[in-house]
Amino acid sequence: MNSELSSIIESLIFSAESALSTDRICELLNEFERDEIKAALTELIACYQERGGGFELVEVAGGWQFRTRPAFHSYITRHIKTRTSKFSQSALETLAIIAYRQPITRAEVEHLRGVDCGGVLKSLLEKHLVRILGKKDIPGRPLIYGTSKEFLDIFGLKDLKSLPTLREIQALDEQPQYERQEELQLEPAKAIPVESDLPFE
Amino acid sequence: MNSELSSIIESLIFSAESALSTDRICELLNEFERDEIKAALTELIACYQERGGGFELVEVAGGWQFRTRPAFHSYITRHIKTRTSKFSQSALETLAIIAYRQPITRAEVEHLRGVDCGGVLKSLLEKHLVRILGKKDIPGRPLIYGTSKEFLDIFGLKDLKSLPTLREIQALDEQPQYERQEELQLEPAKAIPVESDLPFE
Amino acid sequence: MPIEAHGHREEHLPLLDGFHEQYSVHLDKFDGPMDLLLHLIKKNELDICDISIAVITRQYLDFIKALKDLNLEVAGDFLVMAATLLQIKSRQLLPQGDQEEPETEEPDPRDELVRRLLEYQQYKEAGMVIGARALLGREVFSRAASEPVLTAAQSVEGPLEVSLFELVDAFRALLQRIPAESFHDVAPGDSLSIADCIIEILSLLQEQDTVQFDDLVRDEYTRERVIVTFLALLELCRLKLIRIFQGSEHGSIWFVPAVAADSSEV
Numbered sequence: 001m002n003s004e005l006s007s008i009i010e011s012l013i014f015s016a017e018s019a020l021s022t023d024r025i026c027e028l029l030n031e032f033e034r035d036e037i038k039a040a041l042t043e044l045i046a047c048y049q050e051r052g053g054g055f056e057l058v059e060v061a062g063g064w065q066f067r068t069r070p071a072f073h074s075y076i077t078r079h080i081k082t083r084t085s086k087f088s089q090s091a092l093e094t095l096a097i098i099a100y101r102q103p104i105t106r107a108e109v110e111h112l113r114g115v116d117c118g119g120v121l122k123s124l125l126e127k128h129l130v131r132i133l134g135k136k137d138i139p140g141r142p143l144i145y146g147t148s149k150e151f152l153d154i155f156g157l158k159d160l161k162s163l164p165t166l167r168e169i170q171a172l173d174e175q176p177q178y179e180r181q182e183e184l185q186l187e188p189a190k191a192i193p194v195e196s197d198l199p200f201e
Numbered sequence: 202m203n204s205e206l207s208s209i210i211e212s213l214i215f216s217a218e219s220a221l222s223t224d225r226i227c228e229l230l231n232e233f234e235r236d237e238i239k240a241a242l243t244e245l246i247a248c249y250q251e252r253g254g255g256f257e258l259v260e261v262a263g264g265w266q267f268r269t270r271p272a273f274h275s276y277i278t279r280h281i282k283t284r285t286s287k288f289s290q291s292a293l294e295t296l297a298i299i300a301y302r303q304p305i306t307r308a309e310v311e312h313l314r315g316v317d318c319g320g321v322l323k324s325l326l327e328k329h330l331v332r333i334l335g336k337k338d339i340p341g342r343p344l345i346y347g348t349s350k351e352f353l354d355i356f357g358l359k360d361l362k363s364l365p366t367l368r369e370i371q372a373l374d375e376q377p378q379y380e381r382q383e384e385l386q387l388e389p390a391k392a393i394p395v396e397s398d399l400p401f402e
Numbered sequence: 403m404p405i406e407a408h409g410h411r412e413e414h415l416p417l418l419d420g421f422h423e424q425y426s427v428h429l430d431k432f433d434g435p436m437d438l439l440l441h442l443i444k445k446n447e448l449d450i451c452d453i454s455i456a457v458i459t460r461q462y463l464d465f466i467k468a469l470k471d472l473n474l475e476v477a478g479d480f481l482v483m484a485a486t487l488l489q490i491k492s493r494q495l496l497p498q499g500d501q502e503e504p505e506t507e508e509p510d511p512r513d514e515l516v517r518r519l520l521e522y523q524q525y526k527e528a529g530m531v532i533g534a535r536a537l538l539g540r541e542v543f544s545r546a547a548s549e550p551v552l553t554a555a556q557s558v559e560g561p562l563e564v565s566l567f568e569l570v571d572a573f574r575a576l577l578q579r580i581p582a583e584s585f586h587d588v589a590p591g592d593s594l595s596i597a598d599c600i601i602e603i604l605s606l607l608q609e610q611d612t613v614q615f616d617d618l619v620r621d622e623y624t625r626e627r628v629i630v631t632f633l634a635l636l637e638l639c640r641l642k643l644i645r646i647f648q649g650s651e652h653g654s655i656w657f658v659p660a661v662a663a664d665s666s667e668v
Binding site for chain 1: 434478529567
């Protein structure tokens with residue numbers, strides 16, 4: 001039903017143990033033109049969007065991967081043990097702050113949350129959801145943190161831009177909130193489709 | 202394109218670690234009749250036979266499993282041959298010792314790890330993560346090792362100074378110290394009504 | 403304002419009882435002072451941009467007192483916020499600025515807190531939305547079976563993938579395994595160590611061929627820094643990793659890397 005090339009791409013994505021980026025696919029299939037590969041990939045994506053079935057082709061962590069549809073999880077977990085545990089509110093808050101504000105120091109996270117975050121931060125590091133990016137060039141040279149590829153992978157995000165839009169701050173005045181905002185490298189304000197069933201209030 | 206039940210079966214086979222037998226599928230989906238399940242499975246098998254594509258549904262070891270088509274194996278092995286590899290624990294440990302204790306001799310590394318490190322050291326040198334800094338001026342003139350520029354690249358570090366220290370990681374576990382409140386940028390940190398009688402009004 | 407009625411002393415106790423009932427089950431639900439404040443604002447149906455500090459402060463302090471009465475340890479972070487609230491309240495009570503300078507508008511003492519609350523609220527909500535996603539390994543699964551083709555093929559030499567935390571953690575695990583005296587660590591105290599300084603110098607020498615002593619201490623010209631840097635240089639010299647030059651008497655000290663040995667032997 002598909003072209004030969006899209007079948008090859010399908011087999012590559014299917015057999016890879018993690019998401020395969022378009023770049024990586026082009027690198028592996030160097031006898032094909034990049035345009036050809038992109039066209040075949042588009043064909044494949046369209047085919048999976050149409051088809052339904054038990055699993056789908058999703059774009060996560062900058063690559064393509066087959067994953068089961070969330071709707072069937074209650075059947076799957078009868079057979080397979082869940083590996084990812086529930087995240088606590090403090091872990092999610094900390095993760096959200098790091099995701100939106102990276103690169104960020106621990107002191108900045110703690111200022112935003114109003115509580116000590118050392119323990120949470122360490123557990124996020126151990127789960128590989130957060131990584132150390134280096135040190136900030138300010139006195140004391142504190143460590144700076146950011147989210148990892150695993151974060152995108154586990155939370156099923158294509159990239160950092162696909163993070164849910166932050167609700168607009170009802171600004172008190174027109175002044176920027178913090179000087180620190182300059183560090184923001186993300187533009188989460190750009191319209192990002194939030195999961196429809198999860199509205200912000 | 203398929204029935205709901207065949208999608209459920211598809212998701213089960215897809216996510217299972219090994220081939221799923223028809224009996225096992227019936228056992229897992231005990232709210233469905235065996236005949237229904239068999240019909241849905243037949244539907245699924247027919248669909249995959251017809252479809253072509255990069256992988257197929259095959260019966261192996263008394264169960265059902267998705268496998269890539271043999272025709273595409275040559276493409277798939279390209280990926281495994283050049284995929285990102287994880288560090289072994291011994292390589293990671295050796296690298297960590299060299300990073301944190303450089304300049305260091307092989308004997309010193311081995312003293313710390315308690316095992317021979319020749320092989321690991323050689324592979325770290327081959328990967329250009331570690332380099333020879335010179336020779337130590339002691340009997341035998343052993344080589345002295347340190348980390349390389351590639352080491353900094355892999356970890357995304359600007360310089361060796363940006364390497365997080367052990368103390369910084371350990372500090373994550375520690376109880377918050379009250380001096381840290383200065384970082385919170387709150388002026389009233391000095392006057393904390395700690396004990397007993399909190400003034401109401 | 404109906405809420406103000408609670409301000410009377412005699413009503414304080416029943417209110418506290420309410421807290422006991424209401425919170426004893428949910429104590430751990432509050433994820434810090436900001437979370438508690440947001441809860442109080444919502445409960446009192448206050449506008450987050452125009453909160454009544456008097457109401458919020460009293461209820462906040464009541465809550466902390468309730469925690470204490472239940473013999474629960476109140477985290478320092480909660481007390482810091484209590485201090486902040488009291489400070490804002492006291493600033494509100496101060497007479498407004500001098501009439502003589504009407505143009506200098508006093509900023510609302512609540513502004514900073516409100517800004518923090520609004521921002522915190524955003525991240526709290528974003529955290530909830532992110533946490534409600536279908537997670538890999540929980541609601542969504544990738545293929546678990548390994549391809550026979552893949553297990554047969556051996557990985558040759560791909561790019562390495564490792565995180566900094568894994569590196570530090572490996573080192574930490576190692577240190578826990580072996581007795582401390584095995585280390586030739588110099589001055590592991592809080593201050594600058596010779597080891598750190600050596601690493602810094604080696605790092606510099608990767609980028610440039612010559613380094614001047616003054617460059618090393620310029621940013622931090624303290625007695626300690628100069629001594630530690632000097633000791634680090636001596637150590638590197640002893641290891642024959644660098645060569646030191648001095649142009650003239652009392653002139654600047656230069657050093658260059660000693661020629662590295664060929665890397666053929668291991």
